[in-house]
Amino acid sequence: MSRIKTVMSSLKDNGKSALIPYITGGDPEPGLTVELMHALVDAGADIIELGVPFSDPMADGPVIQLACERALKHNVSLIDIFSMVTAFRSQNSSTPVVLMGYLNPIEKMGYSTFTKCAAEAGVDGVLVVDLPPEEGHGFLLEMKTNKLDSVYLIAPTTTEDRIKAICDASSGYVYYVSVKGVTGSASIDVASVAKMLTVIREKSDIPVGVGFGIKDAESAKAVSNVADGVIVGSVIVNTIAENVGDHAAIISKVSSLVSSMRKAMDA
Amino acid sequence: MPTKYTEDMLKNIPDLSGHFGEYGGRFVSETLMPSLLQLEEHYNKLKNDPKFQAEFYKDLADYVGRPSPLYLAERLTEKVGGAKIYLKREDLNHTGAHKVNNTIGQGLLAKYLGKPRIIAETGAGQHGVATATIAARLGLECTIFMGAEDVQRQSANVYRMKLLGAKVVSVESGTRTLKDAMNEAMRDWVTNVDNTFYIIGTVAGPHPYPMLVRDFQTVIGKEARQQCLEKENRLPDALVACVGGGSNAIGLFYPFIADESVKMYGVEAAGHGMETGEHAAPLCAGTPGVLHGNRTYLMSDENGQISPTHSVSAGLDYPGVGPEHSWLKDEGRAEYVAITDDEALDAFRTLTRVEGIIPALESSHAIAYAMKLAKEMDKDQIIIVNLSGRGDKDMHTIAAIDGITV
Numbered sequence: 001m002s003r004i005k006t007v008m009s010s011l012k013d014n015g016k017s018a019l020i021p022y023i024t025g026g027d028p029e030p031g032l033t034v035e036l037m038h039a040l041v042d043a044g045a046d047i048i049e050l051g052v053p054f055s056d057p058m059a060d061g062p063v064i065q066l067a068c069e070r071a072l073k074h075n076v077s078l079i080d081i082f083s084m085v086t087a088f089r090s091q092n093s094s095t096p097v098v099l100m101g102y103l104n105p106i107e108k109m110g111y112s113t114f115t116k117c118a119a120e121a122g123v124d125g126v127l128v129v130d131l132p133p134e135e136g137h138g139f140l141l142e143m144k145t146n147k148l149d150s151v152y153l154i155a156p157t158t159t160e161d162r163i164k165a166i167c168d169a170s171s172g173y174v175y176y177v178s179v180k181g182v183t184g185s186a187s188i189d190v191a192s193v194a195k196m197l198t199v200i201r202e203k204s205d206i207p208v209g210v211g212f213g214i215k216d217a218e219s220a221k222a223v224s225n226v227a228d229g230v231i232v233g234s235v236i237v238n239t240i241a242e243n244v245g246d247h248a249a250i251i252s253k254v255s256s257l258v259s260s261m262r263k264a265m266d267a
Numbered sequence: 268m269p270t271k272y273t274e275d276m277l278k279n280i281p282d283l284s285g286h287f288g289e290y291g292g293r294f295v296s297e298t299l300m301p302s303l304l305q306l307e308e309h310y311n312k313l314k315n316d317p318k319f320q321a322e323f324y325k326d327l328a329d330y331v332g333r334p335s336p337l338y339l340a341e342r343l344t345e346k347v348g349g350a351k352i353y354l355k356r357e358d359l360n361h362t363g364a365h366k367v368n369n370t371i372g373q374g375l376l377a378k379y380l381g382k383p384r385i386i387a388e389t390g391a392g393q394h395g396v397a398t399a400t401i402a403a404r405l406g407l408e409c410t411i412f413m414g415a416e417d418v419q420r421q422s423a424n425v426y427r428m429k430l431l432g433a434k435v436v437s438v439e440s441g442t443r444t445l446k447d448a449m450n451e452a453m454r455d456w457v458t459n460v461d462n463t464f465y466i467i468g469t470v471a472g473p474h475p476y477p478m479l480v481r482d483f484q485t486v487i488g489k490e491a492r493q494q495c496l497e498k499e500n501r502l503p504d505a506l507v508a509c510v511g512g513g514s515n516a517i518g519l520f521y522p523f524i525a526d527e528s529v530k531m532y533g534v535e536a537a538g539h540g541m542e543t544g545e546h547a548a549p550l551c552a553g554t555p556g557v558l559h560g561n562r563t564y565l566m567s568d569e570n571g572q573i574s575p576t577h578s579v580s581a582g583l584d585y586p587g588v589g590p591e592h593s594w595l596k597d598e599g600r601a602e603y604v605a606i607t608d609d610e611a612l613d614a615f616r617t618l619t620r621v622e623g624i625i626p627a628l629e630s631s632h633a634i635a636y637a638m639k640l641a642k643e644m645d646k647d648q649i650i651i652v653n654l655s656g657r658g659d660k661d662m663h664t665i666a667a668i669d670g671i672t673v
């Protein structure tokens with residue numbers, strides 16, 4: 001069983017939802033990422049989404065765009081990201097790491113090399129924002145060969161026939177994008193999320209993580225009541241942005257934000 | 268002469284899922300997929316709908332002023348001393364460039380789909396102006412995204428768009444040029460997908476855009492082919508067009524693909540010179556990759572990050588290119604070359620002085636290459652250059668280079 005499946009099923013047995021924070025690898029500088037990942041786990045993260053910085057993050061709002069820019073100032077590459085995961089794994093063998101990014105850096109490296117290196121580094125899953133299942137057959141095969149989970153997106157606009165196809169292509173979990181828009185834009189509407197989750201669950205029993213628009217402990221709690229996973233990105237990245245230059249403040253403020261969400265979700 | 272590019276073969280370019288050989292496709296986040304599928308479905312119906320087509324061609328005639336002339340540039344031909352140079356006068360279109368052919372088409376699509384709001388990205392501002400124009404005419408709300416650097420160097424077009432009632436958003440992210448404007452337009456579209464139609468200005472982006480923009484622009488090549496047959500009683504020997512995203516080039520090339528005796532040259536921007544790396548020539552110096560929804564030749568670094576580009580002409584300042592050009596390149600059916608800023612500026616001045624036609628800086632790249640090419644050809648041979656736009660918008664850039672404030 002993959003690390004993601006193990007975590008998801010044990011949470012489910014305990015009636016809990018997964019807390020899945022996102023940070024951009026190398027933001028604000030490469031040296032801090034591994035420490036930040038451990039801090040996220042200590043604060044209650046069940047899975048970590050690690051962003052691979054890209055020069056043209058089309059699906060992201062200004063907060064994550066700027067995080068990419070900060071990381072790219074240090075020329076953070078996929079190879080650097082793999083090193084970060086390897087370093088994280090040397091002290092943590094249980095928390096799944098899902099890479100989230102755009103296709104071009106992966107194409108440049110080659111699907112086969114990318115998936116092999118990812119698996120060797122201890123990556124568990126990969127979400128490629130601009131790779132819908134229709135275009136991803138070759139990539140999916142390489143992912144399966146290397147026993148990596150493929151996480152695909154479902155959006156509020158996704159039609160019912162596509163939901164089924166996306167769930168079938170996914171493993172580990174699917175990522176429900178709760179609002180039409182870019183990351184960090186609108187606030188979540190839990191009622192409409194719950195409605196969509198019902199539709200998704202009619203098609204598949206794969207766990208559903210919900211992201212976009214979760215801004216605080218309260219919204220994390222509300223989403224955890226209906227979803228298998230709560231994905232939190234921009235609010236964490238924004239906390240990092242507000243404390244650039246002060247590593248101790250980044251660690252402590254991100255930790256307290258994540259643990260407040262954990263507490264609210266478990267209450 | 269039998270051709271490998273039969274009607275049956277070209278029907279599959281792109282194939283049903285939008286691939287031009289290994290290029291093109293639909294690489295977008297899930298939120299946009301349903302809209303793209305819906306757009307494709309509607310377009311496939313409308314492209315064979317006589318009513319839609321009649322409305323499109325009526326607008327091209329009465330509103331744009333088509334057909335645009337095929338003009339024999341006699342003094343330029345004489346000066347160069349080689350092949351006859353014909354100019355396809357897209358600069359005479361309403362709004363001053365070929366861009367309007369496409370915005371008329373997509374504006375009609377927006378109307379048929381019932382979308383009250385349109386958005387567009389723009390580089391030189393020609394597509395933005397053409398979009399704002401159509402929005403005014405159809406009574407649609409319009410927002411144009413333009414890189415902050417381009418807003419500065421194409422200020423006349425910014426003002427034009429505002430006069431036409433459009434909101435112009437200056438994009439400060441990334442390299443602050445066309446690619447960033449396109450990122451921002453995509454972000455807007457994903458947010459407002461229910462009420463918004465995205466009018467992409469070139470033959471790039473996710474399927475079905477490269478196909479439908481091409482279809483709307485092929486009016487250029489269809490007319491040019493017929494006009495050349497009427498004037499010269501034969502087909503041209505070569506076609507020359509500048510390539511940023513590549514819409515004016517595809518528009519001219521496409522109706523000639525099966526005529527294998529006709530050579531096709533796409534002219535990219537060599538900027539400060541190919542050897543400096545400061546250029547915008549992905550077909551000449553790039554590698555295949557994925558950006559803005561399609562797989563195509565791209566300028567990116569060894570880590571897959573998109574490289575900054577440079578060209579004196581904002582409309583060519585783009586790190587990618589339409590996927591059909593990538594296919595034509597690999598096929599060997601079209602040849603892609605590059606012209607530097609300085610060569611383009613020389614051609615700009617030459618055409619202005621010799622023919623009394625002030626070309627856009629983008630089109631000046633095509634003129635510059637055509638002059639080189641004509642010199643190597645016989646006097647009884649024929650070149651058609653797509654004069655894709657007029658240079659009014661570039662007065663500030665040229666004056667600044669000359670050290671003059673206008």
